[in-house]
Amino acid sequence: MIDFTNSLWALLPPIIAILLALITKEVYSSLMIGIITGGLLFAGFNPVGAMNHIFVDGMIKQLSDPWNVGILIFLVVLGSIVMLMNRAGGSAAFGRWASTHVKTRLGAQLATIALGTLIFIDDYFNCLTVGSVMRPVTDKHKVSREKLAYLIDATAAPICIIAPISSWAAAVTGFVEGANGLELFIRAIPYNFYAFLTFVMMITISVGNFDYGKMAQAEIQCGISDHPDGSRKHSSLTGAEDQPNPPVSQKGRVIHLVLPIFALIICCIVGMIYTGGFFDGEGFVTAFSNSDASTGLVFGSMVALFITIVFYLATRVLDFNECMNAIPEGFKSMVPAILILTLAWTLKAMTDSLGAAEYVGGLVEQVAENGMVMGVLPAFVFVIGAFLAFATGTSWGTFGMLIPIVVSAFHSDINNELMIISISACMAGAVCGDHCSPISDTTIMASAGGQCEHIKHVSTQLPYAITVAVVSVFCYILAGFVRNWLITLPVSIAAMVFVLLAIKSVTKNK
Numbered sequence: 001m002i003d004f005t006n007s008l009w010a011l012l013p014p015i016i017a018i019l020l021a022l023i024t025k026e027v028y029s030s031l032m033i034g035i036i037t038g039g040l041l042f043a044g045f046n047p048v049g050a051m052n053h054i055f056v057d058g059m060i061k062q063l064s065d066p067w068n069v070g071i072l073i074f075l076v077v078l079g080s081i082v083m084l085m086n087r088a089g090g091s092a093a094f095g096r097w098a099s100t101h102v103k104t105r106l107g108a109q110l111a112t113i114a115l116g117t118l119i120f121i122d123d124y125f126n127c128l129t130v131g132s133v134m135r136p137v138t139d140k141h142k143v144s145r146e147k148l149a150y151l152i153d154a155t156a157a158p159i160c161i162i163a164p165i166s167s168w169a170a171a172v173t174g175f176v177e178g179a180n181g182l183e184l185f186i187r188a189i190p191y192n193f194y195a196f197l198t199f200v201m202m203i204t205i206s207v208g209n210f211d212y213g214k215m216a217q218a219e220i221q222c223g224i225s226d227h228p229d230g231s232r233k234h235s236s237l238t239g240a241e242d243q244p245n246p247p248v249s250q251k252g253r254v255i256h257l258v259l260p261i262f263a264l265i266i267c268c269i270v271g272m273i274y275t276g277g278f279f280d281g282e283g284f285v286t287a288f289s290n291s292d293a294s295t296g297l298v299f300g301s302m303v304a305l306f307i308t309i310v311f312y313l314a315t316r317v318l319d320f321n322e323c324m325n326a327i328p329e330g331f332k333s334m335v336p337a338i339l340i341l342t343l344a345w346t347l348k349a350m351t352d353s354l355g356a357a358e359y360v361g362g363l364v365e366q367v368a369e370n371g372m373v374m375g376v377l378p379a380f381v382f383v384i385g386a387f388l389a390f391a392t393g394t395s396w397g398t399f400g401m402l403i404p405i406v407v408s409a410f411h412s413d414i415n416n417e418l419m420i421i422s423i424s425a426c427m428a429g430a431v432c433g434d435h436c437s438p439i440s441d442t443t444i445m446a447s448a449g450g451q452c453e454h455i456k457h458v459s460t461q462l463p464y465a466i467t468v469a470v471v472s473v474f475c476y477i478l479a480g481f482v483r484n485w486l487i488t489l490p491v492s493i494a495a496m497v498f499v500l501l502a503i504k505s506v507t508k509n510k
């Protein structure tokens with residue numbers, strides 16, 4: 001029997017799934033075909049062995065993992081809170097309030113970016129919270145759901161990867177052995193070009209009032225798709241038209257959206273530091289570094305759900321039966337995201353079992369051992385990290401594979417600036433690949449938050465992410481030789497603005 005593990009063949013299942021998703025515009029069957037391919041390769045094309053591997057070692061094992069179960073529970077609870085806010089009229093009231101304060105498309109986009117930047121605790125939490133709050137505002141100002149999903153996605157992982165107090169920082173520090181992980185993370189922040197340039201991208205295209213690629217088409221279609229009654233149709237996560245909205249309470253006020261969101265933020269922070277031992281005497285930063293984000297988000301969202309229901313009952317904006325009916329409706333709204341996540345996790349299990357991460361990690365290790373190319377190592381690590389995260393749909397898995405290799409290549413010399421740059425390149429590449437990948441859980445969450453068809457979100461976001469990635473590669477080449485962020489970061493920002501203005505000039509002429 002041919003052994004396909006720890007070889008280039010290990011990358012075939014995710015590549016097939018991603019290509020089929022982009023070509024057919026249908027994500028469920030594409031993921032399933034990728035999963036079946038992975039199972040067959042692992043079992044040597046034995047159908048019975050492949051089926052056992054797919055369901056027992058893959059889907060069932062993934063759905064039995066405490067972290068994954070916690071994320072699914074968080075999704076369900078958050079969907080219920082969002083449905084409650086909609087039924088209570090909080091979202092509609094916020095939309096009316098925002099219409100008197102946010103009066104332009106630029107304002108709507110900048111407000112979305114600002115809110116996404118403020119919610120830096122966790123990317124899942126960011127995606128769904130920003131989407132539920134800003135959707136009424138962006139709809140009113142004719143910002144397409146594709147653009148909204150991009151702004152959500154671009155302020156999720158990129159802000160978490162440069163925030164020392166976040167679930168992502170905790171994950172990264174956990175992968176560093178033999179050195180102070182949090183110190184390395186903080187020192188690597190100024191070299192995270194992809195994250196900073198993503199923000200430059202968002203602000204430039206918003207202020208400059210231009211788009212390109214499929215995003216420009218989506219924005220044009222959004223601007224001309226009004227109905228006589230002033231409403232607009234949007235694609236749901238699955239691609240079907242949104243179902244008719246249930247009755248909305250006329251008693252709703254802005255506080256009926258603001259208070260549940262505020263409660264959710266506070267409760268999730270408390271839940272995360274609780275799992276990190278804050279109430280057992282650990283410091284705040286240490287507790288965040290040691291936190292279990294999945295469990296903490298479950299604790300926080302459940303308490304926030306209880307507070308929301310009690311608040312709505314106390315203010316009589318909804319009665320008890322209406323609150324209880326909204327909970328299963330919120331569950332239903334998250335079913336497409338849950339299904340895509342389940343299939344994406346199963347595909348990742350197939351890829352892991354074939355040793356894709358080990359194969360790619362071996363390539364990085366070989367380059368790191370070659371002293372002749374150490375100057376371009378950060379750029380190489382960025383590209384490999386982006387490819388690995390794109391193929392597997394996971395940033396954290398990429399961190400876990402590449403960061404220990406980079407650290408060992410420099411013998412844990414924390415004073416070596418090139419090691420700091422290479423670690424930052426690994427994190428930036430992982431976020432880039434995760435940002436581009438249709439099987440990434442963060443990308444799926446952004447589609448759900450923006451109520452946008454998943455494949456449309458991926459195809460419209462891809463040109464933007466690739467633009468930032470190309471500029472980032474050149475910046476990492478520069479950083480590998482200059483090794484001073486005070487020079488490389490301003491140069492990278494200037495280069496990004498120059499490229500975007502050139503693109504604007506070309507698209508305007510066309």
